[in-house]
Amino acid sequence: MTTTFDRGLALLDAILEAELGSAGYPGNAQLADSIGLDQATVSRMLKDLAALGLVERAGRAPGWRIGPGYFALAAAAGDRDLLTGARPLLRGLVARWHEPAWLSVRSGGMALTVEAQLSHWSSYVAATPGARTPIWCTGPGRALLLDHTEQQLAELLDGVEFTGGGPRAARDVAALAAYNSTDRAAGVVVADREFEHDVVDFSAPVRDGSGAVVAALSLAVPRFRLAGRSAGIAESVAGAARALEVRAGGREGRRAGRPGP
Structure with missing residues (x-):
């Protein structure tokens, strides 16, 4: 070894x-x-x-x-179309923006990284395969919850203490719902200092054939390197997520991330 x-x-x-x-x-x-x-x-x-x-x-x-992360990772890895479709898109994002990019799925109340492509700053914790990060204060987590109503968020996050995260993280369900309401229209989450103090996560939901959110595609940028690139990065992340939907297609059984009735 x-x-x-x-x-x-x-x-x-x-x-x-x-x-x-x-x-x-x-x-x-x-x-x-x-x-x-x-x-x-x-x-x-x-x-x-x-x-x-x-x-x-x-x-x-x-x-x-x-542990549960092992089984969630195995389940995600079982969807070969999703993972194989994500890899070239993630590589393309890294090549264009020189920042780490990754794919996440829901694992209970966490966002689980199942595929990643690193950049020259490769220590960003969320962009590590197997990493589990909070679903309420990260770009991928919020993208996975983008279709949830405030009531559904309250039920899912019942008992969660909104502590930790970055200085702009939501501190209650109402704030989280308001963040998502703003980002829903754009189809991409811009989580500015919600997880790390000086990092912006750009994340877009990946949907299956029925329109349910099954994954999130993300790219992280240190704020000091953002310099007017926000709109271009958001557009390319959203475009990559849409392309992944086309490449991977849907799978009927992967509905864990879809809000209940």
Whole structure:
């Protein structure tokens, strides 16, 4: 195992194998022995994987199990048309604007990154495959919720504390609904300092054949590099999202992001 990515995959495989077998939920020592790494390294990796929702503590059991982010990522990866259609469009956005671009789907109350193309500043957390970010204070999250009414937002986000995020993040359901009402007409979300203090997310909903929002396509720009590019970036992100709808088509079963009646 030569890279962190390789070690992370090996760790996920070891947890899944133990969970499906008779050994039960594996602990840190068992996992370290299984993949041939020291316990300190495994502990750090588990902490990172847990932060992404890929693994979680097994309830009251003293071990680990596969988390909801793993299954959401697997479900999204199963839609090959969506992912393969997104890759050239994301590469095109990065080539044009020199900023990171990524594709997200809903995972419960979070936005899950399922595909990304990085730029020369590649540390933006949302543009990391497997990253789970708040759905209420990010560009992709708001794009995934763009069709929700205020009542539907209130039901979905019941119990959510609107804390964290950037200085311009919505602090209640009414503010979130107002943001989305403004962006809905344009068909693209411009989340200015809602997640990070000096970053603007441009995100557009990707719809299936019935018109339901099934994904969000995004590009992030540091504010100091925006310099009059906002309109052009918003237009190209919205155009890429529309092109992805044409390339990927719809799939009847992927309706998790559609507001209920």
